[in-house]
Each structure stands twice: as C-alpha cells, then as structure tokens.
Amino acid sequence: MNDKLKVIAGLIVFFAIFSYPFWNNIFNKENPEHKPVLSAEAEKAKECVRSKDYMTKEHMQLLDIWRDKVVRSGERVYKYGNGKEYNMSLSNTCLGCHTSKAEFCDRCHDYASVKPYCWDCHIDPKENK
Amino acid sequence: MKNSRRSFLKIAGISAIGFSMTPVVNVFASSGQEGNKPEPSYSVNKKALKAKRWGLVIDTRKLSEEIVEELGKTCSKIHNIPEIKNKDHEIKWIWGEEFKHAFPGKENEFLDERMKHLSMPVLCNHCKDAPCVRVCPTKATFKRPDGIVLMDFHRCIGCRFCMAACPYGSRSFNFIDPRTVLPKDRKEWNLEFPTRMKGVVEKCNFCAERLAVGKTPACVEASHGALAFGDLEDPKSEVRKLLKSNYTIRRKPSLGTGPSVYYIV
Numbered sequence: 450m451n452d453k454l455k456v457i458a459g460l461i462v463f464f465a466i467f468s469y470p471f472w473n474n475i476f477n478k479e480n481p482e483h484k485p486v487l488s489a490e491a492e493k494a495k496e497c498v499r500s501k502d503y504m505t506k507e508h509m510q511l512l513d514i515w516r517d518k519v520v521r522s523g524e525r526v527y528k529y530g531n532g533k534e535y536n537m538s539l540s541n542t543c544l545g546c547h548t549s550k551a552e553f554c555d556r557c558h559d560y561a562s563v564k565p566y567c568w569d570c571h572i573d574p575k576e577n578k
Numbered sequence: 579m580k581n582s583r584r585s586f587l588k589i590a591g592i593s594a595i596g597f598s599m600t601p602v603v604n605v606f607a608s609s610g611q612e613g614n615k616p617e618p619s620y621s622v623n624k625k626a627l628k629a630k631r632w633g634l635v636i637d638t639r640k641l642s643e644e645i646v647e648e649l650g651k652t653c654s655k656i657h658n659i660p661e662i663k664n665k666d667h668e669i670k671w672i673w674g675e676e677f678k679h680a681f682p683g684k685e686n687e688f689l690d691e692r693m694k695h696l697s698m699p700v701l702c703n704h705c706k707d708a709p710c711v712r713v714c715p716t717k718a719t720f721k722r723p724d725g726i727v728l729m730d731f732h733r734c735i736g737c738r739f740c741m742a743a744c745p746y747g748s749r750s751f752n753f754i755d756p757r758t759v760l761p762k763d764r765k766e767w768n769l770e771f772p773t774r775m776k777g778v779v780e781k782c783n784f785c786a787e788r789l790a791v792g793k794t795p796a797c798v799e800a801s802h803g804a805l806a807f808g809d810l811e812d813p814k815s816e817v818r819k820l821l822k823s824n825y826t827i828r829r830k831p832s833l834g835t836g837p838s839v840y841y842i843v
Contacts, residue, residue, distance in 0.1 A: 525622065
C-alpha cells in the first residue's frame with residue numbers, strides 16, 4: 450500500500466468536485482440570476498392579489514383554482530383581504546402588471562427547470578415572434 | 579424492562595389526555611397566522627348576461643353570402659382561429675353550409691331558388707342533451723347551467739370521442755399547432771383570448787367570455803340583425819317572440835339532442 454497518498458489526494462479531489470454545487474450554494478447565497486425582476490407597473494402597484502410570501506410559494510395553486518373557477522363555474526372576479534376586485538386572468542391581469550414574462554416568470558422557472566405549459570395557449574402580449 | 583400493570587395504566591392514561599389535547603393545541607397554533615384570515619371570494623361579474631338556457635335564432639331571410647362570411651371572419655378574429663387551407667386540418671366555429679348539407683332529410687326534390695343557393699350559417703347547437711358531453715371521458719366538455727356546452731381545454735386529451743358523437747360536425751381537432759398557422763404578426767391576434775394547442779378539440783363557445791362581461795356574442799353583433807340571441811326559457815325574451823311569430827326549423831331534431839339554434843326559413 451504505497452499509493453496511500455495518491456488515493457487520499459484523489460478522494461479529496463473527487464469530493465471537492467462532487468460537492469461543488471453544495472459549496473457554491475452555501476457561499477453564493479445571493480444569486481440574483483434567478484430572482485424575478487419586478488416591472489415598473491408592479492413596483493408602482495405595491496401589492497399583488499395576495500401577499501408576496503403567499504404568491505411566491507403558492508401562485509401555482511392560486512392559478513389552478515382560478516382556471517377552474519373561470520372555466521367551469523364562470524366566476525371571474527377574485528376578492529381577498531384588501532377588498533379589491535380582480536379579474537381572474539393570467540394574460541390580462543397577471544401580465545397586465547408583471548408586464549415582462551421573460552423577466553418575471555421565466556427567470557425563476559428556467560432556473561428551477563419548471564416548464565409550465567400555460568403559454569402553449571395563453572398569450573404573452575409582449576412576445577412577438 | 580419490567581413493567582407493572584400499574585405503571586402501564588398510568589402511561590396509557592396520560593397519553594390519552596395528551597391526544598385529546600391536539601384539537602385544542604391546533605386552535606392555539608393556528609391563531610394569528612393565515613388560518614383566521616378571511617377566505618378569498620370568487621364571484622360572477624355583475625355586468626354578466628344571465629339566462630336559464632341561451633339560444634340563437636337565425637333569420638335566413640336577412641342573410642346574404644357576405645354576411646355569413648363576415649360572421650366567420652369576426653369569430654375567427656376574436657377567438658384566434660387560424661385559417662387553414664388543408665380541408666383535413668380546418669378549424670371551424672361558425673361557417674356557411676349549403677341547405678342540403680345543413681338540413682339533410684329536409685331537402686326536397688324541388689327547392690326554391692333562394693334556399694338552394696343560400697349559405698346557411700352553422701355552428702355548435704349547444705344541445706339540451708348534448709351527446710358530446712355524454713361521451714367526454716375527462717369532462718372537458720361540459721354543460722353549463724345556462725345551457726352553453728363549453729370546453730375546458732385544460733382537460734381535453736384529444737381523444738375525439740366528441741367529434742364522433744356530434745351529429746353536426748361542429749367540432750374541429752387541432753392536428754397542427756394553431757400558432758404556426760395564425761398570422762405572423764401578433765397585432766392581428768386577439769391578445770386577450772388564448773389560442774389552443776396542438777392535440778385539443780375546439781368549437782363555438784357561444785362567446786362565453788363576452789357574456790361574462792355583458793356583451794352579446796360577436797356573430798350576433800356582426801349579423802346586421804339576422805341573428806337574435808336570448809333566453810329560450812324566458813317567454814318574454816326576443817328569441818321567444820321570434821319563435822312565436824315565425825316558423826322555424828332546427829338541424830336534425832329527430833336525433834333528440836335538442837339543438838338551441840333555430841332557423842327561420
């Protein structure tokens with residue numbers, strides 16, 4: 450067993466590379482690349498249909514409820530907490546304020562490798578291919 | 579470990595008390611968080627048009643080739659329906675059809691000239707007992723309480739049972755991604771209404787999205803008074819007045835589907 454040094458060195462290198470993603474995450478905590486960017490309209494409005502915390506975590510459930518309510522029961526007006534009424538529409542209400550899908554939705558979805566198929570049918574008004 | 583019956587009973591008793599506490603603890607734990615905030619409310623737009631059963635009366639006497647074409651164009655424009663040359667891939671919501679094709683079994687050997695050449699506007703009949711609704715395995719096609727047979731494109735799996743079931747050919751299948759055949763420039767789209775995706779069936783929705791904001795269907799607006807839209811269950815409605823004073827026919831009523839589209843001939 451004269452190769453002890455080599456084996457240990459190799460193991461260290463291996464673990465360093467293997468655990469790189471974890472280290473990277475720990476030391477680069479503020480990685481802004483995947484954070485959604487608020488549009489000027491959204492900044493001005495200050496509030497969303499729900500709290501920021503709720504929207505970050507639960508927007509997919511909210512949208513799922515919205516689509517069922519709108520399509521299946523024809524209920525299109527959403528009201529919560531602050532008493533403001535919102536038209537439940539992804540393309541018109543959500544994107545009406547978060548004007549850039551690329552800056553708001555895609556940044557985080559791409560980072561998390563989430564591929565929602567909303568946009569197969571729903572239109573991003575800004576996109577013009 | 580040796581356990582006496584006495585100590586076992588003690589522990590069991592304390593545990594029982596402990597478990598009976600959970601509902602109380604839950605109440606305390608949830609107070610002050612989202613738990614006691616109000617539930618969101620969902621409601622129908624106040625301006626929305628309402629009816630027990632929507633119906634359409636088409637006065638063919640007021641129709642012309644141009645008007646029928648305009649109906650189709652208006653509908654295509656606001657619902658982002660692509661124009662596809664290939665007949666196999668066509669998407670149709672409302673279109674013109676010859677009398678003998680619209681009303682098979684009603685064509686006489688000698689048909690009057692007007693009917694012979696008139697282009698009949700045909701569309702989904704929003705049947706009272708719709709066969710498409712019955713066959714849909716995912717309930718993507720469903721009947722609304724106001725009589726509209728509506729499609730939930732989120733649920734459609736593209737099995738096309740409904741197309742086989744519909745005796746009016748009112749349904750079209752997206753064999754190709756409609757966005758590839760819609761106009762290149764999105765300024766010509768209606769950006770407020772979604773497109774469809776490849777692999778779903780689609781049909782006329784009686785402009786449910788317009789009714790929800792208090793507008794009548796687009797074809798009715800574009801018809802120069804040839805189309806009347808209203809509540810079939812309301813004896814005072816415009817459509818019922820028209821039905822009362824004119825002889826009307828419906829497409830294939832003998833099949834028992836109960837079409838809600840009437841034609842004054």
